[in-house]
Amino acid sequence: MALCSIFCPRIPVRFRPKPISPFLSKPLFPLSYRVYSSLPPTSSTKDELGSVSIGFLGMGIMGSPMAQNLLKAGCDVTVWNRTKSKCDPLVGLGAKYKSSPEEVTATCDLTFAMLADPESAIDVACGKNGAVSGISSGKGYVDVSTVDAASSILISKQIKDTGALFLEAPVSGSKKPAEDGQLIFLTAGDKLLYEKAAPFLDIMGKSRFYLGDVGNGAAMKLVVNMIMGSMMASFAEGILLSQKVGLDPNVLVEVVSQGAINAPMYSLKGPSMIKSVYPTAFPLKHQQKDMRLALGLAESVSQSTPIAAAANELYKVAKSYGLSDEDFSAVMEALKAARSQQS
Numbered sequence: 401m402a403l404c405s406i407f408c409p410r411i412p413v414r415f416r417p418k419p420i421s422p423f424l425s426k427p428l429f430p431l432s433y434r435v436y437s438s439l440p441p442t443s444s445t446k447d448e449l450g451s452v453s454i455g456f457l458g459m460g461i462m463g464s465p466m467a468q469n470l471l472k473a474g475c476d477v478t479v480w481n482r483t484k485s486k487c488d489p490l491v492g493l494g495a496k497y498k499s500s501p502e503e504v505t506a507t508c509d510l511t512f513a514m515l516a517d518p519e520s521a522i523d524v525a526c527g528k529n530g531a532v533s534g535i536s537s538g539k540g541y542v543d544v545s546t547v548d549a550a551s552s553i554l555i556s557k558q559i560k561d562t563g564a565l566f567l568e569a570p571v572s573g574s575k576k577p578a579e580d581g582q583l584i585f586l587t588a589g590d591k592l593l594y595e596k597a598a599p600f601l602d603i604m605g606k607s608r609f610y611l612g613d614v615g616n617g618a619a620m621k622l623v624v625n626m627i628m629g630s631m632m633a634s635f636a637e638g639i640l641l642s643q644k645v646g647l648d649p650n651v652l653v654e655v656v657s658q659g660a661i662n663a664p665m666y667s668l669k670g671p672s673m674i675k676s677v678y679p680t681a682f683p684l685k686h687q688q689k690d691m692r693l694a695l696g697l698a699e700s701v702s703q704s705t706p707i708a709a710a711a712n713e714l715y716k717v718a719k720s721y722g723l724s725d726e727d728f729s730a731v732m733e734a735l736k737a738a739r740s741q742q743s
């Protein structure tokens with residue numbers, strides 16, 4: 401808390417961080433084991449792809465386009481979603497539908513899950529009529545949701561107790577990269593499943609990293625998103641400050657885009673942020689979930705992360721303003737509120 405005050409002296413008390421995930425006192429997985437590989441895409445024929453039946457659980461912003469790309473590539477895809485109507489467009493494109501995760505894993509060789517958070521990922525995998533109930537030896541489960549290592553390890557254990565294989569494979573890349581098949585997979589778990597899943601990962605993504613033990617993919621994803629969440633909060637501060645001192649924020653976005661701190665995210669989101677419009681690609685509630693989980697990870701190894709902690713408070717404030725389902729760039733609204741309270 402003290403460190404946060406040093407970095408953000410003007411942040412009001414209610415924005416400041418509180419202790420997070422005190423239950424984590426040591427790493428949940430061996431941090432010394434690292435295996436990286438970003439392989440060139442595999443090329444498989446439509447017949448080869450079609451010979452493996454694919455399940456897909458979770459038809460949200462990410463799951464729908466990912467499943468759609470598998471269908472377009474000629475895969476045999478069976479879908480499920482808690483809200484059934486979201487499966488309709490996929491069924492219209494030729495997907496089969498099953499009414500529970502259990503039925504999907506019972507009928508499919510390889511099942512992907514793209515769910516909101518640790519709670520839903522665990523429930524869909526391990527709950528009543530969940531994926532674990534239908535899966536068996538010879539099959540595979542690939543969880544592409546962004547969760548913490550402990551949740552991923554729990555799901556992995558339950559899947560593997562059935563004799564099936566498990567791979568965690570959270571993705572870096574948002575709605576558009578999902579639509580364009582340009583995601584980056586951060587995988588860890590059963591190497592054999594990684595190899596079997598590779599042709600399908602390559603349909604949905606542009607690269608894949610194999611990181612070793614289950615937990616490492618989750619950790620990598622959380623670190624990446626912790627950086628992204630802080631970058632966005634900082635960018636929002638910059639836009640507001642530029643406006644306050646009479647600069648044109650559109651010029652700021654242009655200057656940033658030409659310099660060393662350029663990131664596609666700034667050029668993509670900046671113009672709409674300036675108009676206070678936040679079309680949802682990555683829901684703010686998921687970014688705050690990732691900040692929270694990343695802070696828990698940092699706490700588990702006593703790593704100081706004051707910048708991320710301060711940014712997390714802003715996402716929490718934005719959530720309290722009803723912005724959970726807006727894009728995460730709506731974090732700027734929390735800063736506007738802070739500004740109007742100060743003046």
Ligand SMILES: NC(=O)C1=CN([C@@H]2O[C@H](COP(=O)(O)OP(=O)(O)OC[C@H]3O[C@@H](n4cnc5c(N)ncnc54)[C@H](OP(=O)(O)O)[C@@H]3O)[C@@H](O)[C@H]2O)C=CC1
Pocket residue numbers: 457458459460461462463481482483484486514515516517519520523524544545546547571572573574575681682683686687
């Ligand atoms: N959007 C993005 O840019 C990116 C998101 N991610 C991560 O991917 C995951 C999915 O994100 P996204 O598609 O954007 O999220 P959405 O909110 O659009 O979709 C969430 C999905 O989870 C389902 N779900 C939520 N709660 C439950 C529950 N209790 N039981 C069963 N199903 C549930 C939803 O079902 P229903 O339709 O019924 O609500 C929906 O299918 C998240 O972990 C996110 O952090 C990763 C990279 C980029």
Ligand SMILES: O=CC(=O)O
Pocket residue numbers: 546571572573574625682
């Ligand atoms: O998790 C979000 C992303 O853009 O990556």
